[in-house]
Amino acid sequence: MTDDTFLEQLRNDARQLQYEPDDVMTTRIAARVRARVSEEAAGGVALILARWFRPVVASLAALSLAAIVGVGWLELSPEPAPGLDAVSSSQTVDVSVGGDVFSVE
Amino acid sequence: MMSATSMFGGASLGSLALDRSVFTAERAQTRSAISEDPIEARAITAVKAGDAGSYGYLVTKYTKRVVSIAWGIVRNAADAEDLAQEAFVKAYENIARFKTGEPFGPWIYRIVTNLGLDLIKHRKRFRHEEITDAAPAERRDRADLPAITNELAARIDRAIQSLPEMQRIVARLYLVEQFGHTEIAAMTKLTEGTVRSHLSLARGKLKEKLADLHGGNND
Numbered sequence: 001m002t003d004d005t006f007l008e009q010l011r012n013d014a015r016q017l018q019y020e021p022d023d024v025m026t027t028r029i030a031a032r033v034r035a036r037v038s039e040e041a042a043g044g045v046a047l048i049l050a051r052w053f054r055p056v057v058a059s060l061a062a063l064s065l066a067a068i069v070g071v072g073w074l075e076l077s078p079e080p081a082p083g084l085d086a087v088s089s090s091q092t093v094d095v096s097v098g099g100d101v102f103s104v105e
Numbered sequence: 106m107m108s109a110t111s112m113f114g115g116a117s118l119g120s121l122a123l124d125r126s127v128f129t130a131e132r133a134q135t136r137s138a139i140s141e142d143p144i145e146a147r148a149i150t151a152v153k154a155g156d157a158g159s160y161g162y163l164v165t166k167y168t169k170r171v172v173s174i175a176w177g178i179v180r181n182a183a184d185a186e187d188l189a190q191e192a193f194v195k196a197y198e199n200i201a202r203f204k205t206g207e208p209f210g211p212w213i214y215r216i217v218t219n220l221g222l223d224l225i226k227h228r229k230r231f232r233h234e235e236i237t238d239a240a241p242a243e244r245r246d247r248a249d250l251p252a253i254t255n256e257l258a259a260r261i262d263r264a265i266q267s268l269p270e271m272q273r274i275v276a277r278l279y280l281v282e283q284f285g286h287t288e289i290a291a292m293t294k295l296t297e298g299t300v301r302s303h304l305s306l307a308r309g310k311l312k313e314k315l316a317d318l319h320g321g322n323n324d
Contacts, residue, residue: 007280010315014261019176025186032291033193040198041157062126083210095205 143211152200162208164193170210170282171217176222177277180266188224192217211288218278218292225270257318264314266309275300276307 022031095102144162151159160200171192176185196203196213203212265276269291278289286304 006312007304010261010311011280011283013318014265015255015283016255016258017262017265017281019185020171021169021172021176021182021186024283025163025182029168029172029186029189029193030164032160034161036190036194037157037160037197038192041155047145081136 106302113120121227138306143207146206149203149209150205151199153203157197157198160193160197163213167210167213168193171213174214174282175221176216178218178274179224185223188217188220191220207290214284214288215292219294222293238279259271260318261311264311265307267314268285268310271295272303272307272310275303276311279304 093104095104144168144213148159148162152167154164168189171189172185175188175192176182179185179188181268195216196209203209206216261280265273265280274293275289278284278292284292286297286300288299289295293300293304
C-alpha cells in the first residue's frame with residue numbers, strides 16, 4: 001500500500017471522529033455569543049470610549065493620589081533647618097566705602 | 106435545537122454544507138458552495154452594517170464545526186465550548202476587517218484554531234501546576250470523549266492522540282476535519298511545507314500503529 005493510499009483510507013475512516021456537540025451545547029454557545037454580541041452592539045461608541053478612557057482615568061487617579069499623599073507628607077514633616085544658601089541669601093552685609101554705604105547680599 | 110431565527114431574530118437558516126472530502130475536486134465544490142451561500146453573504150453585510158441579530162445565522166451555521174475543531178485541539182468539551190464562544194465573539198468584534206463576499210468558514214476556523222493553540226501554549230507554561238492534578242484531568246478528558254463505538258475509529262483516535270503535539274493537531278485537521286494542506290497552513294500560521302512535513306511524519310507513525318487496519322505495511 002502506498003503512503004497516499006494509506007492516508008486516503010485513513011482519512012475516510014477518521015472522518016467519523018469529528019466531535020459532535022449536542023444540542024444543549026450548541027444552544028448554550030449561541031445564547032452566550034448572542035448575549036455578548038448584544039452587549040457589544042448596545043454599548044457601541046460608549047463602550048469603546050470607556051475601554052480607552054478607563055486606563056487613562058485610572059492613571060490620572062493614581063497620579064492624583066500620589067500627589068495628595070506627597071503634599072500631605074511634606075506638610076506633616078518638620079521644617080528643615082535653613083541651609084547655608086538660605087542663610088546667605090537672607091542676610092545682607094553693609095559695606096561703607098568713602099562715606100557711601102553699599103548693601104551686599 | 107433553537108434556531109438562529111428565534112435566538113437572534115435573523116434571516117432563515119440554510120443547510121450546513123461544510124463537509125469536505127478527500128479529493129480536491131469535491132473540496133473545491135464545497136468551498137464554492139460556502140462562498141455562494143447568499144444568506145451568509147447577506148448576514149455578513151447586515152452584521153457589518155450594525156445588525157447584530159444577523160450574526161445568529163453565522164453562529165448557528167458554523168458552531169458544530171468550530172466546536173469540533175476546538176475539541177480536536179484541546180480534547181476537552183468545556184474548553185472547546187469556551188473557545189468556540191470566544192472565536193465567535195472575536196470574529197464579531199473584527200467583522201469590519203472581514204472581506205465581504207468571502208466565505209466566513211475559513212476565517213472562523215482560523216480564529217478558533219489560533220485560540221486553541223494559544224490555550225495549549227498557556228497550559229504548557231503552567232504545566233507544573235497541573236502535575237498534581239494530572240490524574241483528575243486525564244479522567245475528565247476521557248469522560249469528554251465522544252462515544253466511539255466503532256473499534257476502528259477508536260484505534261485511529263488513539264493513534265492520532267499518541268502523536269507529538271503539532272503532528273497531532275495537523276493530522277487531526279487533515280484526517281478528521283478533512284481540511285487541505287493550504288487550509289491547515291492558514292489556520293495554524295504554519296507554512297504549507299511545514300504542514301506537509303508534520304503530516305508526513307505523522308503518516309509514518311500512524312502507518313506503524315495502524316498497519317493491520319488497512320492491510321498496509323511499512324514499505
